Each structure stands twice: as C-alpha cells, then as structure tokens.
C-alpha cells in the first residue's frame with residue numbers, strides 16, 4: 001500500500017515516543033505520511049499485537065495520536081481465517097461488526113480511568129463500523145468487478161498467537177463469527193471512543209480448521225503468502241475508497 005503514496009515522509013515506530021515496534025514477521029514498524037488520491041493520509045506499516053505481550057492500551061495508542069493529528073476516518077485491514085464455510089482463501093471481507101472475546105473479559109484499551117478529553121466513559125459499540133462507509137466499500141467492490149469475492153461479515157478477535165483449536169473454531173461459528181483474527185479490535189474501540197469513523201477489511205488467508213484429525217495445520221508462513229496474494233485486491237479497493245470518501 002505504501003508504494004501508492006506520494007510525497008511521503010516516514011518515521012520508525014521506535015523513534016516515536018510511546019510507540020512500540022512490532023516483532024511479528026511481515027510487520028515493518030513505520031509510520032508513513034503522504035498523499036493517496038490527493039487526500040492526506042497517515043499509514044501504519046505494520047502494527048503491534050496483544051500476543052506480543054502488549055496491553056490493549058499500548059496496541060491502540062497510535063489511534064489517539066491520529067485523533068490529535070486530525071484524522072477523521074480509520075481504515076483497518078488484517079489477515080484472518082475463515083470460520084464461515086462459504087468463504088474462500090483470497091476473499092475480502094468488509095467488516096460489519098466484531099466479537100471481542102478478549103475485551104469482553106476485561107482486556108480492552110478503555111479499561112481504567114477515562115480520559116474524557118478523548119471520549120465518554122461509556123460508549124455504544126452497536127454501530128462501530130460506519131454503515132455509509134460499508135455501503136460505499138461494497139459499491140466500489142462491485143464497480144471494480146470484485147463482487148464475487150468481497151463479502152460482508154463479522155470479525156472475531158482472539159488474542160493469539162495460537163490459531164484456534166477445532167472446538168474453538170466451531171464455537172466461533174456458533175457465535176456468529178465469519179472470520180477469526182488476532183488484531184484490529186483494540187484500535188477500533190479507541191477510534192470509536194474518540195469519534196473517528198471506521199472502515200475495516202479482512203483478507204481471508206486461510207480457512208479455520210473445523211474437523212478434528214483432518215491433518216490440516218495452519219502456519220504464519222501460509223498466512224503471509226496468501227496475505228501477499230490478497231493484498232493487490234485490497235490495495236485496489238482501499239485506493240478507490242480513499243478517492244471517494246469525504
């Protein structure tokens with residue numbers, strides 16, 4: 001994605017106070033400012049995860065910086081495994097909602113003293129992923145001829161770094177999840193808390209294993225390979241999306 005930006009200026013996460021460098025392979029730690037489709041954007045090249053040992057607050061900290069920079073829209077992307085059996089590897093999924101098992105149990109960035117300069121103590125999360133932005137994303141996907149493999153569904157966040165057991169994947173299916181992943185939700189919570197609107201897209205890098213003794217085993221290498229393949233479609237969609245949003 002960074003290659004599509006012009007007039008760039010970048011900063012290593014390690015040089016920015018209170019930012020944390022990612023240890024996950026495939027996640028460079030760089031904040032890039034620039035222009036995309038004549039719009040000013042700031043792009044995180046890589047992110048940190050709770051499975052790297054960081055609190056949800058630490059993971060979502062950049063979003064508060066973005067708020068102070070004047071960011072109005074957060075576009076979140078991730079790699080995820082398909083729980084929904086009708087999904088295929090390589091599909092994109094516009095996120096319409098999420099299940100935050102980690103956060104519901106108390107590990108979320110809004111726990112603790114509320115900083116009311118950013119937002120309220122209690123906030124509604126029933127329309128976390130902006131309806132207008134979702135509709136725009138799906139319309140643009142159709143215009144780009146991507147309709148057949150762009151879905152809309154529910155992202156389920158688990159901490160990781162392990163992939164789900166068969167029983168866990170089945171549980172997530174019963175709960176209504178379409179994909180499972182290990183990121184994104186802490187950032188979305190902080191964005192919604194401070195009034196930033198959110199658009200999210202997952203690239204389906206694998207299907208979660210639903211049958212015991214099937215012999216299927218997931219690996220991060222496969223996720224990286226399939227993520228790379230899906231990223232061309234993701235970039236086309238996000239680029240057009242940035243062009244069309246106000």
Ligand SMILES: O=P(O)(O)O[C@@H]1C[C@H](O)[C@@H](CO)O1
Pocket residue numbers: 024049077078079080160181182183184219220223224
């Ligand atoms: O895009 P993210 O960082 O959510 O990617 C997923 C979660 C783990 O970082 C990794 C597992 O292979 O992919």
Ligand code: HPA
Pocket residue numbers: 079080081082163164180181182205206207208218223
């Ligand atoms: O199958 C998965 N589960 C959780 N996180 C993931 N990130 C990519 N694939 C997966």
